[in-house]
Amino acid sequence: MISPDPAIANALDAVRRRLGTRRLVAALALGGASAAALLFVALVFAAILGNTALAGALRITGVLGAIVILAGSVWRGSRPVSIARAAAEADARGDLHDTLKSALDLAPQAPGSPWVEAFLQRAATSVGQIDVRRILPIVVPTSAWVAAGFAAAVLFLVVADPDLSPHGGELAQGAPSVPARFAADTDDVKALLEDVAKTADAGSRAKLEKVMAALDRPDATDDEKRRALAEAKAALDQKRLETSSNVESLQQLAAGLAGKREFEAVAQALKEGDAGRAAEEMRKLAGGGAKPASDNADGESRPEETKATETPAPVDLEAALQAAAQSKDGGRPDGETQGRMQKAVQGLEELAKKLEVQARQNQATRKLNAVSQAMDQKDRGLRAARFGQQQGQQNDGRGSSETGNADIQGGHMYRLGALAREAEPPPGQEGARAGDSSGDAPGDPVVGDEVNKPKAKFEKAGVRGAEAPGPDGTDSTFYAASRQGASKVEYQAVRAPVRYAAEAALEPERIALRHRAQVKGFFSDKPETRQ
Amino acid sequence: MTVANVERRIEQFQKNLQLVREEVGRIIVGNRDVVDGVMTCLLARGHVLLEGIPGVGKTKLVQTLADVLHLKFSRIQFTPDLMPGDIIGTSIVREDEGGRKYFEFQPGPIFANMLLADEVNRSTPKTQSALLEAMQENSVTAGGTTRPLEQPFFVLATMNPLEMEGTYPLPEAQLDRFFFKLKMGFPAIDQLHEVLDRTTHAREPQVERTLAQGEILEMRDTVRDVPIARPVQDYAIRLTLATHPESEQAHEMAKRYIRFGASPRGTQALILGAKVHALIHERLHVATEDVQAVALSALRHRILLNFEAEADRIDADAILTRIMASVAPAS
Numbered sequence: 033m034i035s036p037d038p039a040i041a042n043a044l045d046a047v048r049r050r051l052g053t054r055r056l057v058a059a060l061a062l063g064g065a066s067a068a069a070l071l072f073v074a075l076v077f078a079a080i081l082g083n084t085a086l087a088g089a090l091r092i093t094g095v096l097g098a099i100v101i102l103a104g105s106v107w108r109g110s111r112p113v114s115i116a117r118a119a120a121e122a123d124a125r126g127d128l129h130d131t132l133k134s135a136l137d138l139a140p141q142a143p144g145s146p147w148v149e150a151f152l153q154r155a156a157t158s159v160g161q162i163d164v165r166r167i168l169p170i171v172v173p174t175s176a177w178v179a180a181g182f183a184a185a186v187l188f189l190v191v192a193d194p195d196l197s198p199h200g201g202e203l204a205q206g207a208p209s210v211p212a213r214f215a216a217d218t219d220d221v222k223a224l225l226e227d228v229a230k231t232a233d234a235g236s237r238a239k240l241e242k243v244m245a246a247l248d249r250p251d252a253t254d255d256e257k258r259r260a261l262a263e264a265k266a267a268l269d270q271k272r273l274e275t276s277s278n279v280e281s282l283q284q285l286a287a288g289l290a291g292k293r294e295f296e297a298v299a300q301a302l303k304e305g306d307a308g309r310a311a312e313e314m315r316k317l318a319g320g321g322a323k324p325a326s327d328n329a330d331g332e333s334r335p336e337e338t339k340a341t342e343t344p345a346p347v348d349l350e351a352a353l354q355a356a357a358q359s360k361d362g363g364r365p366d367g368e369t370q371g372r373m374q375k376a377v378q379g380l381e382e383l384a385k386k387l388e389v390q391a392r393q394n395q396a397t398r399k400l401n402a403v404s405q406a407m408d409q410k411d412r413g414l415r416a417a418r419f420g421q422q423q424g425q426q427n428d429g430r431g432s433s434e435t436g437n438a439d440i441q442g443g444h445m446y447r448l449g450a451l452a453r454e455a456e457p458p459p460g461q462e463g464a465r466a467g468d469s470s471g472d473a474p475g476d477p478v479v480g481d482e483v484n485k486p487k488a489k490f491e492k493a494g495v496r497g498a499e500a501p502g503p504d505g506t507d508s509t510f511y512a513a514s515r516q517g518a519s520k521v522e523y524q525a526v527r528a529p530v531r532y533a534a535e536a537a538l539e540p541e542r543i544a545l546r547h548r549a550q551v552k553g554f555f556s557d558k559p560e561t562r563q
Numbered sequence: 564m565t566v567a568n569v570e571r572r573i574e575q576f577q578k579n580l581q582l583v584r585e586e587v588g589r590i591i592v593g594n595r596d597v598v599d600g601v602m603t604c605l606l607a608r609g610h611v612l613l614e615g616i617p618g619v620g621k622t623k624l625v626q627t628l629a630d631v632l633h634l635k636f637s638r639i640q641f642t643p644d645l646m647p648g649d650i651i652g653t654s655i656v657r658e659d660e661g662g663r664k665y666f667e668f669q670p671g672p673i674f675a676n677m678l679l680a681d682e683v684n685r686s687t688p689k690t691q692s693a694l695l696e697a698m699q700e701n702s703v704t705a706g707g708t709t710r711p712l713e714q715p716f717f718v719l720a721t722m723n724p725l726e727m728e729g730t731y732p733l734p735e736a737q738l739d740r741f742f743f744k745l746k747m748g749f750p751a752i753d754q755l756h757e758v759l760d761r762t763t764h765a766r767e768p769q770v771e772r773t774l775a776q777g778e779i780l781e782m783r784d785t786v787r788d789v790p791i792a793r794p795v796q797d798y799a800i801r802l803t804l805a806t807h808p809e810s811e812q813a814h815e816m817a818k819r820y821i822r823f824g825a826s827p828r829g830t831q832a833l834i835l836g837a838k839v840h841a842l843i844h845e846r847l848h849v850a851t852e853d854v855q856a857v858a859l860s861a862l863r864h865r866i867l868l869n870f871e872a873e874a875d876r877i878d879a880d881a882i883l884t885r886i887m888a889s890v891a892p893a894s
Contacts (some may be wrong), residue, residue, distance in 0.1 A: 120894050128894060130850035137792035138848070147788050150569040151847040369793060 039156040040135050043164070049116040050168040056109035062175030063105020067098035075189055082254060122159075125167040131155045187419070215356030221403050222247055222397035225264060226477030228389070260406050268397045272390070281383070282307060285353055292357050307387055311380035314356070318373035489510040569788075569847075576785050576838035576842055582773040586631040589768045591624050593754040593760065599843060600745045600860055601628060601719065605779065606786050607835035609742020610698050610718035612683075612733075612864060619747045620758075621721040625679045632779060633772035634676035634715070641686040642731060647693035654706040668706060673697050676713060676776065680720040684730045691737055694718065698740040735867060736821075742832050743857070745862035758760050789838040791849040794893035799833040799854045805886045806866050814886045819884065825865040832861035851892045860881055 049056020076481050081087035119132035135155040142148045229240040246252055246260035253526055286302035289295040294317060300308035356372040579677045580602065587598050597613070601624065604611040622638075629636035638701055652671030658664050672678065673694070683691060698705050698718055702711045720741065722733075738744075750758060761768055804812045807824030817824065832850075834859030837849045863879040872882070 116894070127853060129846060130792065131848065133794055134790070134850070134892060136791035137794060138790050141790070145790065146564045146569050147847065148790050150573075151564045151790055153566065154847055414731050442844040 037135070037139075037152050037156045039160050040132065040152070042116050043122065043162065044115055044132065044136075046164045047122045048113045048115065048169075049123055050164050051113040051118055052110075054168060054170055055111070055113065056106075057170055057174070058173050059109030061179055063101050063108075064179035065175045065182060066105075066179075067101040068179050068186060070094055070483065071098045072102065072182050072186050072189070075186060077397065079189075081360075085546040122164075122167065126162040128158060128162070131158050137160075145419045196287050202396065221261075221264075221396065221399045224392065224399055227392055228268070228396050236267050236271060239263060243267075258404070261400055265400050265404070266395065268393055269402065271462055272397065281349070282310075285350055288350060288354060289357060295353075298353075300499075305387070307380050307384035311377050311384060314373060314377045314380055318370055349376065349383060352376040352379050434454040568831040572731075572781075573783050573842065573845075573847065576782050577845060579778055579782060580843060583631055585627075586770045586773055587624070587627050589770055590761070591620055592757040593750055594620070594624070594747060595617050597624065597745050597747055597768060598628075600743050601625075603836050603839040603843075604681040604742045605632075605715065605717050606782050606839050607832070607886050608696075608715070608783055609835070609872070610720070610831065612738070612744040613719060613721045613747060614724055614744060615747030616749065617723055621747055622679065622681055624747075625677070625719045625721075629677045629772060630721075630770050631680075631714040631772060632677070632774050634712070634717075634779070636677045636679070636775060637672035637675035638679040638681060639672050640681045641683050641690070642685050643687060644687060645686045645690045647690050648705075649692065650693045650696075651703050654656070666706060668710070670710075673703060674692065674710075674712060676680065676715055676717060678716070678718045680718060682723055682730075684733055686731065688731055688734055689707050691731070691733060695737055695740065698737075709850060712886075713761055713781065714816070716777070738863075738864045739826055739828055741864060743860040745860055786835065786842060789841055789849060790845065791834060795837075795851055795854065796834065798835070798851050798890070798893040799830055802854065802858060802887065802890050803830045803833065803862070805890050806862065806883070811864065814889055816877075816882045816885045820865050820868055820875070820877050822869040823867040825862045829862050829865040832865075833857060835859050853885055858887055 071094045074090050074097070078090040078094070080088040083089065116133075116136065119136050122128060123132050132155065135152055138148045138151065143151055153313050157232045225240045225244055229237045229244075243260040243264040246256055249256075252260075282305050288296045289299040289302070292299070295314075297313040298310050298317070301307075301313055352372060352375040356369065356376045568625055572878045582600060583602060584595075588595075591598060601611050601613075603609075605628075613624070614705045615621050626636070626638075639645070648671065650671050650673050652669050654666040654672065655666050656664050656719050657667045680694065683694075697712060697716070701714065701716050702709050718741075723730075725867075801812060803825050805814045807813055807823060808821050810817075810824070813824075833854055834849070837853035840853040840856050841847070841849045846853075862883055866879050866882070868877070868879060868882075872878075
């Protein structure tokens with residue numbers, strides 16, 4: 033169907049080209065939007081799945097799908113526009129009243145019909161006046177903006193977190209990635225755990241070794257590693273619970289030596305929590321007669337009865353120190369004083385070793401926290417808000433509800449310090465809306481007129497199965513927070529809400545419905561004499 | 564015929580049409596669409612049914628048009644006792660000079676160029692049917708003899724929608740023979756002012772006869788020569804088929820409210836009316852919008868609504884408007 037009039041044919045060709053361009057732009061925009069959306073969804077889901085094979089497959093599928101969609105869009109947009117379609121579009125947009133459509137259809141009849149010839153001449157004149165660019169402007173379709181939005185989102189995701197990129201490792205060579213930091217921290221944790229395991233009991237050691245094995249396993253999933261870390265943390269917490277009274281006992285020992293001028297340096301060292309220095313000071317007081325416990329360990333100067341056992345019997349340090357102080361004050365013979373001071377030195381050295389172990393445990397705990405945090409950061413399923421909460425809670429200064437100890441900025445604060453800071457009950461006991469990283473949130477405080485907040489008490493407790501004092505009199509108890517406390521909550525009787533009907537009945541005269549008749553009667557039946 | 568001749572004929576067509584418009588406009592205020600519709604029927608060799616409340620100028624329009632067109636005009640006031648012979652004519656017995664008696668046909672008022680059938684629905688169907696042959700075949704059969712009617716033959720029937728008491732609805736066959744059914748609405752305020760100014764003074768305006776009989780016939784031929792493209796014709800067919808409830812292309816409204824759709828005569832009216840509309844708008848070809856412009860007038864009396872439509876108070880115009888909106892234009 034070719035128009036005999038060159039003007040009409042040229043116009044139709046111009047319209048066809050223009051329509052082809054518009055179709056290509058529209059197809060590319062739509063395809064781009066679809067491809068970008070597909071890529072975006074694939075990357076997000078891949079990120080949620082983490083470093084799994086499925087995530088990798090999802091990324092590749094997303095990229096391939098986007099390429100296929102774009103290719104399809106190019107093919108679809110580059111198809112030629114039919115001349116009939118061009119005529120219809122030009123008629124509709126150029127307000128030509130079906131001129132081109134009719135011209136195409138009637139052109140074959142032109143040679144024998146002067147009417148058709150006349151019409152074609154008029155059609156050529158009309159078509160010559162149309163501006164193809166004006167009637168068929170190339171506009172950026174809405175889908176193109178959608179495509180740009182998705183593309184920007186994908187770009188942002190890739191730039192903000194290179195791990196999301198299909199080739200994430202190549203893009204982020206400048207800074208260590210989360211997995212790299214995680215691996216380094218894991219190595220540190222393993223070293224620390226090994227160190228702690230050497231001094232731990234059999235049960236704890238077994239747990240820690242299991243954790244280390246899980247961390248070492250190359251095929252361990254993130255969940256398995258996370259569980260192993262949680263177990264290690266629980267074991268360390270238990271150990272810290274058991275040894276939490278060590279630092280506390282230093283303060284008690286220092287208090288016991290208060291007022292004794294000769295033991296002032298020892299007391300000061302104990303107050304500062306330095307048991308080693310306290311032992312050194314005590315050794316000086318003893319005049320060098322007392323030897324370090326390590327020297328005694330060779331067996332030369334040890335009494336015969338202690339040689340039989342591998343580990344020396346634990347010393348009641350408080351009693352030893354008191355005895356040493358009394359003997360020094362009482363002017364007893366040097367031999368006895370020396371013996372008692374020797375015992376005190378020995379006790380202090382044991383305590384120093386315990387504190388050293390405890391320090392390593394604390395270090396391991398902090399490292400474990402860091403590794404757990406890295407794991408959570410790696411886990412895209414963890415929301416940013418939760419991550420922020422968790423990060424903030426690492427050192428929020430709140431005391432543990434069980435031990436009273438608290439992780440604070442720069443280290444770990446023990447129960448005594450926590451108590452000193454506790455001007456008011458810790459917020460954790462009162463309830464907070466923030467919640468913790470696991471999503472659990474304590475309830476809101478009880479609403480009432482008078483609330484006596486629960487007072488946490490610390491009471492002596494013992495390790496399960498070893499609550500009783502040892503045969504040598506050593507105390508195996510420690511202080512633990514008691515969950516029981518005086519708590520008094522008096523609820524105020526809640527008043528029933530005023531019924532709407534009753535309230536409405538009072539408005540606007542403030543006279544209840546049941547009284548209105550009486551009031552009205554009072555005024556209407558009022559005798560004249562009373563007016 | 565050459566292209567120049569075509570252009571000259573079109574120019575003459577539009578000039579004549581403009582003259583008629585101007586002359587009619589001296590008497591009839593507003594109602595330009597109705598005047599164009601009546602002219603369309605005249606030029607497309609059709610007949611027109613005018614519907615409107617009393618006093619809006621239906622009869623005046625027809626009288627004015629007859630005056631302007633310089634055609635033989637007759638008027639029949641349809642009443643219930645009107646007989647077919649009163650319209651067609653009757654054979655009467657005559658005596659020649661020799662005393663022999665013979666029948667002589669006395670032509671009725673139908674033998675005119677322009678027939679005003681006033682209040683056509685007030686006569687019985689039998690009388691109404693007397694118009695059937697004349698409207699379709701342009702001839703009258705009486706006393707066993709068929710007599711052709713002079714061209715142009717143009718019936719303008721008026722119908723009052725309110726006076727249903729004592730009236731007879733027009734049979735479908737006769738309704739279908741009307742090319743257009745036009746509705747005359749109540750004039751607007753300014754138009755009413757103009758009507759009063761023209762008709763309540765001592766001297767009413769007069770019209771001049773502008774078109775001769777031959778010129779009208781030439782304009783009729785011009786209309787038939789206007790070319791129409793197949794896609795546009797296809798659109799008119801699809802539009803007609805969409806009114807048929809049993810058709811595959813039937814619209815939902817048609818399936819629900821129409822008992823019988825428009826006839827092929829309706830499609831002819833669509834095309835011919837569109838051709839006149841195209842010429843009125845100075846086009847040499849028929850466009851989709853020409854078909855749409857005449858669709859209501861051409862089809863509204865050709866579709867038979869069912870009871871549900873009456874119950875839902877849906878009229879033919881509403882259904883046709885919905886159908887036109889749904890049928891895809893020519894492509």
